[in-house]
Amino acid sequence: MNSGVRRAVAAAAVVAALGVTTACGGSSEATDDAKKPAASEKTSAPAKPAEEGAKALTAAELEKAVVATGDVKGYKVEKVGKSDLPPTESVPAKPAACQPLADMFMFSTRPTAKDRVVRTLMATDELDPKVTSLALLAHDGSDAAEVMKGLRTASKNCTAYEHVDYKYSGVKERPAPDAGDEAVSYDVKGVIDGDKVPMTFTVVRSGSTVVAFYTMNMLDSSKTDVPQVIVDSQLAKLEKTA
Numbered sequence: 188m189n190s191g192v193r194r195a196v197a198a199a200a201v202v203a204a205l206g207v208t209t210a211c212g213g214s215s216e217a218t219d220d221a222k223k224p225a226a227s228e229k230t231s232a233p234a235k236p237a238e239e240g241a242k243a244l245t246a247a248e249l250e251k252a253v254v255a256t257g258d259v260k261g262y263k264v265e266k267v268g269k270s271d272l273p274p275t276e277s278v279p280a281k282p283a284a285c286q287p288l289a290d291m292f293m294f295s296t297r298p299t300a301k302d303r304v305v306r307t308l309m310a311t312d313e314l315d316p317k318v319t320s321l322a323l324l325a326h327d328g329s330d331a332a333e334v335m336k337g338l339r340t341a342s343k344n345c346t347a348y349e350h351v352d353y354k355y356s357g358v359k360e361r362p363a364p365d366a367g368d369e370a371v372s373y374d375v376k377g378v379i380d381g382d383k384v385p386m387t388f389t390v391v392r393s394g395s396t397v398v399a400f401y402t403m404n405m406l407d408s409s410k411t412d413v414p415q416v417i418v419d420s421q422l423a424k425l426e427k428t429a
Contacts, residue, residue: 198273198303201313208357212330213339222336222420225341228235229312240327241327241394242323242393242395242396243300243301243302243326243327243328243395243396244301244302244323244325244396245302245325246302246325247302247319247323248303248325248428249302249303249323249396249429250265250304251427251428252307252323252424252428252429253304253321253322253323253421253424254300254306254308254381254417254420254421254424255306255312258420258421259308259416259417259420259421259425260363260420261310261311261312261416262291262308262309262310262311262319262414262416262417264308264325265307265308265309265371266304266305266306267305267306267307267320272294272303272305273293273295273299273302275295275299275300275378276382277290277295277296277297277337278293278350279346280349280350280380281348281349281350282345284340284341284344285338285341285345285347285348285350285358286337286341286344287334287337287338287341288338288341288342288345288348288355288358288373288375288388289348289350289355290379291390291399292337292355292375293338294320294322294324294399295358295411296298296324296397297337298326298333298334299308299331300324300325301325301326301327301399302325302328303322303323303324303325304323305320305321306320306321306322306323307319308318308320308321308417314402315331315412316404316405316406316407317402317403317404317410317414317426318402318405319400319401319402319413319415319417320390320400320401321363321398321399321400321401321416321421322398322399323397323398323421323425324398324399325395325396326395326396326397327395328394328395330395331392331395331396331397332369332392334392334397334411335369335371335390335392335397338371338373338390339371341360342358342360342371342372342373343356346358346359348408353377353378354378354409355375355377355378356375356376357374357378357385358373359373359374360372360373360377361374361387363389364389364391364415364418366389366391366418366419366422367392367393367398367422368391368392368393368394369392370389370390370391371388371389371390372387372388372389372413373387373388374386374388374411375388375407382405383402383408384403384405384408385399385403385408385409385411386399386402387401387402387403387411387412387413387419388401388413389401389413391418392428393422393429394429396425398417398422398425400413400415400417400418401423402407
């Protein structure tokens with residue numbers, strides 16, 4: 188894959204991950220069935236209760252805890268500046284039952300995170316077209332658990348929704364990794380430049396921090412699993428520095 192294509196893929200991933208779709212205008216719809224979960228994925232363990240009184244990480248702590256280039260073998264990491272992030276205010280989704288999924292598409296949550304940092308990761312192997320974005324969302328303990336509860340319920344009950352003049356479909360809960368204190372994983376299909384693009388989200392709570400991962404593949408829509416090495420590396424660094 189040449190560098191121009193890789194840059195285009197990376198740009199599309201950032202746009203999709205942050206929900207900055209209003210600049211494109213119009214509306215589109217994806218209607219294919221969501222792909223089935225990979226048989227190799229683990230079913231998540233029961234959630235561990237959020238620690239009472241656990242405080243949200245500060246902005247400085249988030250910056251220290253997020254992965255950087257060199258932390259994830261085989262991947263380079265790019266910072267997404269705060270000026271490029273969408274507002275944290277929630278834009279209503281239809282139906283309302285899908286709101287947690289629509290918010291997470293913008294790396295936003297209800298309750299609102301105290302602060303957040305976002306990174307985009309691409310494989311150093313130019314033949315690997317996957318792009319993964321991740322966010323660390325700082326919450327107090329009980330709020331983090333509430334976010335996870337909302338995502339778990341929505342991923343079970345929501346199949347399609349409208350948000351910011353766009354339509355999304357193929358929402359399907361999938362087995363989540365046995366990671367952190369609790370985890371949720373699901374598929375959803377959106378549209379980028381007229382193309383139907385399947386995406387996989389994996390969201391993990393580690394203490395009072397919600398860690399969201401999202402992977403897309405513009406060249407092979409059947410391979411959107413969030414790379415386990417990214418999940419493991421980020422959680423290890425978070426747990427070490429938090």
